[in-house]
Amino acid sequence: MFLLRRLGWMLITLWVVYTISFALMRAVPGGPFSREKQIPEAIRRNIEARYKLDRPLVVQYFDQLRPLVTGRWENGRLKAWPDFGASFRLEDYTVNEVIAQGFPVSATLAIFALVFALMLGLSAGVVSAVQRHSPLDVSFMAAATLGIAVPNFVLASLAIVLFVFVLGWFPAAGWGTLKQIALPAICLGAPIAAYIARLTRTGMLEVLNRDYIRTAYAKGLHxxxxxxxxxxxxxxxxxxxxxxxxxxxxLTGSIVLEQIFSLPGMGNHFIEAANQRDYTLA
Structure with missing residues (x-):
């Protein structure tokens, strides 16, 4: 029953997000083809009819919502579910294909960032708790506070200047090798690592004062x-x-970093979709 209730709330949340996104994209002035060069009115009407943009907004709302729920069927077979439709910005590409190309990059970057954040945050938190009030503890916690306060895109800009242009340790852009993944993952995971370090230190200080820890030390354990x-x-x-x-x-923070490091993930597609009014992709 609990799982069904959570699933129901998840579906309601997705529907609300879809509705708000639809309303915001339609409220912004312009349309998917407003930036095109001057074209005859007849051709523009044909383009809008092809993408069903000539219909009332209520009809467009359900036209986009229906394939999300039912999927895309061809010859009695389910070809895609959910079906996000065709991209207005990328000709001959569906939104599903765009996501299939970009999401693995964003997911890989997120995984590397989380692994880095866990390794650094747990290590720094444990060392700070064990050496409480030492210069190392003060340094780690000061760095953690700075890491939480500084946005990752500012950190990324500074890291590119230092590690790419000054020291030359990492490439400026690209994707595929460990060196190309490392710097974006570090910049993305650094604020997470800082928060994990503070959580770990606080938890360790509380646990180290408990009786079973004193008993373990009394037994002569290392x-x-x-x-x-x-x-x-x-x-x-x-x-x-x-x-x-x-x-x-x-996952959300990677959108800006993918732009900064020119990564072929979902970030570039999302920003371009918003700028060019690609309704289905946005």
Whole structure:
């Protein structure tokens, strides 16, 4: 029953998002073909009729919503579900094909960013908690505060200047090799790592004062074993709860970074879709 209720709310949320997106895109002045060169009115009407833009807005609303629910059928076979329709901006491409090309890039970048954030955040948080009030602890927490405060696109711009143009450690753009993935993933994951470090430090400080940790030390267990196998297990729960919002954050945050690093992900398509009024892709 709980899962059905959550599924129902998810469907309602998707419907609300679709409705708001439809309304916002139609409210913005201009249309998908308003930036084209001057063309005869008859040709413009034919283009609008082809994409069903000559119909009332209510009809357009359900024309786009229907294939999202039922999918696209050809000769009695389901070809695509959900079917987002044809892209207005990319001729001869459907939105499904655009997503199939761009989403793996965005997902790969998000995965690398999350892995980096977990490794750096957990390590920094544990070290800061174990060496509380030490210069290392102060340095790590100051860096974490700065990492949370600085937007990732500002960090990306500074990283490109330093690591690409000054030091030459990474390529400026491109996709496919580990060096091309590393710098965007680091910039995307750095704010997440900073927040994870603070969560881990707070959790570790609370756990280290508990009786079972003192008992483990009294039994003569090595400090590393106590920290990793006993203390970290109890301190990691807030981090696990944060992974859901963190995953959503890296997927949405990658849109701007993909533009900065010229990555062939969904970010470029989303921005171009909004600028050029590509209703179906947006």
């Amino acid at each position: 400090e590393r074993r106590v920290i990793i196998h006993h203390a970290l297990r109890g301190a990691i729960l807030p981090v696990v709860s944060y992974l859901g919002p963190a995953a959503a954050g890296v």
